[in-house]
Amino acid sequence: MLVELIYASEVEDSVSIEEVRTILATSQRNNAAVQVTGALIFNSRFFLQWLEGDRHVVNRTYHRIAADSRHRGPELLSYRESPQREFSRWSMGYMGEGMINQELLLKYSANGEFNPYAMSADAARGLMLDLSRVSVSLTA
């Protein structure tokens, strides 16, 4: 059974862009091995991540991520069965802050700021899908 899961979290203060590169590399390696796909948005304050794949595997992966000390306050925005993958090309695509232009933010957030905790599930989903059309994976 295929599911998609979207959550938001706050970046721990000590986390550098180098650390995010490490997280991405680990994610891509682990996810590829268990056919999890998805994408990660990072800015200096927040993570927003989409995971999709087999339900058992996505749950296991999420619980591991939620316990990671490099972020805090993971909050599920959306969890649902899905007929198809949206990020089938990416074991974990990366979308940096610079990719989120003001027009996109105004479309999906009331004040034009990237704060996934303030977003509805539909807005978070829409933002990630729009970004996936303009983004490239792998580089942080």
Ligand code: FAD
């Ligand atoms: P290892 O090879 O044991 O570790 C890889 C590197 O990360 C090492 O340098 C290690 O020192 C460091 N590291 C591992 N855990 C921690 C920790 N808790 N605190 C600080 N440093 C640590 N994992 C996935 O498999 N898939 C994902 O999609 C994914 N997304 C993530 C998104 C976010 C926002 C964060 C913060 C983490 C994510 N992770 C993801 C990483 C996950 O939390 C685990 O660290 C990882 O899955 C452990 O896998 P491993 O045992 O193969 O890593």
